[in-house]
Amino acid sequence: MLAQCDTIDGVEDGVIEDPRVCKFDPAVLQCSGSQGGGCLDEAQVGALRKIYSGPVSPTGESLSPALAPGGETTWSLVTSPGPAQIPKEYFARSVFKNPNWDWRTFDFADDIDLARRLTGEVLDATNPDLSAFRDGGGKLILYHGWNDQVIFPQGTIDYYERVEAALTTKPSTTNPETSDFFRLFMVPGMTHCRGGTGTDQFNAQAAIEAWVERGIAPDRIEANRREDGAVTRTRPLCPYPQTAVYDGDRLAAGHRIDGPAIVEEAATTVVIPPNYVCAVDKIKNYILTRRS
Ligand SMILES: [Ca+2]
Numbered sequence: 107m108l109a110q111c112d113t114i115d116g117v118e119d120g121v122i123e124d125p126r127v128c129k130f131d132p133a134v135l136q137c138s139g140s141q142g143g144g145c146l147d148e149a150q151v152g153a154l155r156k157i158y159s160g161p162v163s164p165t166g167e168s169l170s171p172a173l174a175p176g177g178e179t180t181w182s183l184v185t186s187p188g189p190a191q192i193p194k195e196y197f198a199r200s201v202f203k204n205p206n207w208d209w210r211t212f213d214f215a216d217d218i219d220l221a222r223r224l225t226g227e228v229l230d231a232t233n234p235d236l237s238a239f240r241d242g243g244g245k246l247i248l249y250h251g252w253n254d255q256v257i258f259p260q261g262t263i264d265y266y267e268r269v270e271a272a273l274t275t276k277p278s279t280t281n282p283e284t285s286d287f288f289r290l291f292m293v294p295g296m297t298h299c300r301g302g303t304g305t306d307q308f309n310a311q312a313a314i315e316a317w318v319e320r321g322i323a324p325d326r327i328e329a330n331r332r333e334d335g336a337v338t339r340t341r342p343l344c345p346y347p348q349t350a351v352y353d354g355d356r357l358a359a360g361h362r363i364d365g366p367a368i369v370e371e372a373a374t375t376v377v378i379p380p381n382y383v384c385a386v387d388k389i390k391n392y393i394l395t396r397r398s
Pocket of ligand 1: 117
């Protein structure tokens with residue numbers, strides 16, 4: 107996966123800036139001929155394809171976004187034998203009111219609708235009409251790790267876009283754009299709330315305070331990664347749909363790039379200022395448009 111998609115963002119660092127541009131077919135891992143370990147059989151490739159495409163109803167309707175490519179090493183929650191505990195207990199106790207419910211009886215055709223009817227009003231935070239919040243002067247920063255292995259990140263992007271769409275029918279003279287009160291920051295490489303291979307340390311609290319109290323909207327949030335207390339990499343988080351675009355030209359010739367902001371020169375490793383700009387990446391958008 108990483109061998110195929112890591113460098114699309116211009117930096118080989120174990121992190122995929124925008125996994126939506128990564129088109130990966132697990133068939134490349136399928137065993138061929140007399141190949142021994144380290145490869146997958148046909149059934150395993152089929153299972154992986156299902157994981158990458160997300161759950162679908164018997165009629166082919168997408169029921170949920172899928173896990174994003176790039177965080178596979180933390181997928182044990184959903185790839186270990188049997189269902190993950192949270193959804194299993196949710197259906198057993200909240201939907202079927204039976205702690206001994208057998209998950210093997212789960213019916214994709216009916217049980218999702220049943221669950222939505224019984225618990226959606228309480229559990230789903232999906233109402234995109236934030237006009238009252240906006241008109242009351244509210245500011246909202248939402249962030250989501252692209253490698254989140256528990257709550258699938260594409261769902262948060264879908265929500266942001268639904269808010270944008272919903273508010274076009276309720277324009278406001280003071281806040282003409284969604285981004286004037288609501289910004290979404292996707293965090294490349296971060297797993298559920300923290301951790302992962304990316305930059306998971308950032309101060310969203312300071313950003314929302316500056317926005318609410320001083321009117322300074324966050325055009326980027328500086329993030330870093332710490333190992334043993336030391337900053338080992340930095341990267342700006344960008345308001346969706348912008349992404350951090352690596353500006354490699356700023357590095358002088360002769361330097362070797364090991365990661366987003368680390369330059370190794372002779373025997374000395376130094377962390378240099380971020381070499382990224384936040385921008386809507388025209389090339390990636392072109393790829394995404396062609397694939398949608
Ligand atoms: Ca990368």
